[in-house]
């Protein structure tokens with residue numbers, strides 16, 4: 480049987496909608512009929528064929544890792560899932576053998592393989608997913624939200640890194656992840672949440688998702704002025720770096736209270752320089768973030784949506800799968816939040 484799949488066919492700019500064989504699940508895998516997918520910045524890098532993609536992606540390969548779908552076949556023994564279940568899933572496949580995996584710290588596995596990056600992705604009508612990576616969708620949450628659980632998980636993992644109650648938080652980068660993180664910080668009890676970007680569209684979108692966030696276009700306004708206006712005297716207690724921009728990172732380091740805590744999600748360019756002595760004398764704590772905690776983050780994502788967190792407005796566009804090209808161009812323009820493709 481054949482199916483449609485979005486394939487990085489050639490080592491050059493672009494993606495190709497191809498007819499490929501429906502895969503057969505190996506032992507320990509489920510075959511999933513994909514309902515909806517979402518486009519990630521990583522997919523855009525693969526589409527553009529930048530330096531990172533050229534080094535990382537082996538063509539031809541089906542890409543994509545943000546999805547929701549339905550189990551149609553299970554090869555293996557499980558009491559957690561059955562055919563017909565609505566599922567989403569973790570995009571990081573871990574080894575199960577290393578020290579961290581054996582200790583249950585799966586997000587720290589050094590042998591992590593990314594679905595749609597290091598192995599076949601899910602931008603297709605069907606995909607094989609390891610049973611260990613599936614997440615059962617609770618019917619109380621709209622199906623569409625599960626298509627973005629992967630990036631919502633990055634936001635959640637980062638935002639829940641440190642105690643939030645009553646804290647003043649700086650988030651640099653109002654991409655979809657920064658915006659979702661801002662809403663989470665407010666939901667779990669932060670005092671001031673300040674979110675920066677250089678693109679007004681993104682900051683306006685942030686306001687639509689989370690009206691209580693203080694948005695700042697740092698092209699026009701300094702963080703110092705914003706802190707003064709908010710009556711903050713000693714700087715931010717918590718920083719979440721979500722832009723991947725060195726200038727934003729340095730402005731964050733400059734704006735922290737002594738002893739402040741910073742979680743780093745944004746992927747910095749090689750050669751990014753920081754003044755280490757500001758971290759030393761400011762007694763700052765830094766924490767790197769990769770992916771999501773399996774599956775504590777997924778549990779928190781579910782329960783926060785069930786207890787009133789609303790991030791639905793971060794999805795700005797819904798397109799048929801065949802119109803993927805439009806989705807990628809929208810992502811490149813910066814004038815979008817999450818884009819969902821419907822199969």
Ligand code: NAD
Pocket residue numbers: 519520633651652653654655656657675676677678681697721722723724726727743744745746768769770
């Ligand atoms: P995105 O590219 O959509 O958002 C980044 C935002 O930062 C953009 O809106 C951009 O305008 C803004 N920005 C750029 N320079 C800035 C500056 N100087 N000050 C303030 N804002 C600035 O990305 P996203 O999908 O929201 O992801 C956020 C970051 O997290 C990216 O760097 C991405 O690569 C990274 N990421 C990391 C992981 C991980 O596991 N560590 C997972 C997913 C994404």
Ligand code: ZN
Pocket residue numbers: 573574575576577578579580587588589590
């Ligand atoms: Zn491992």
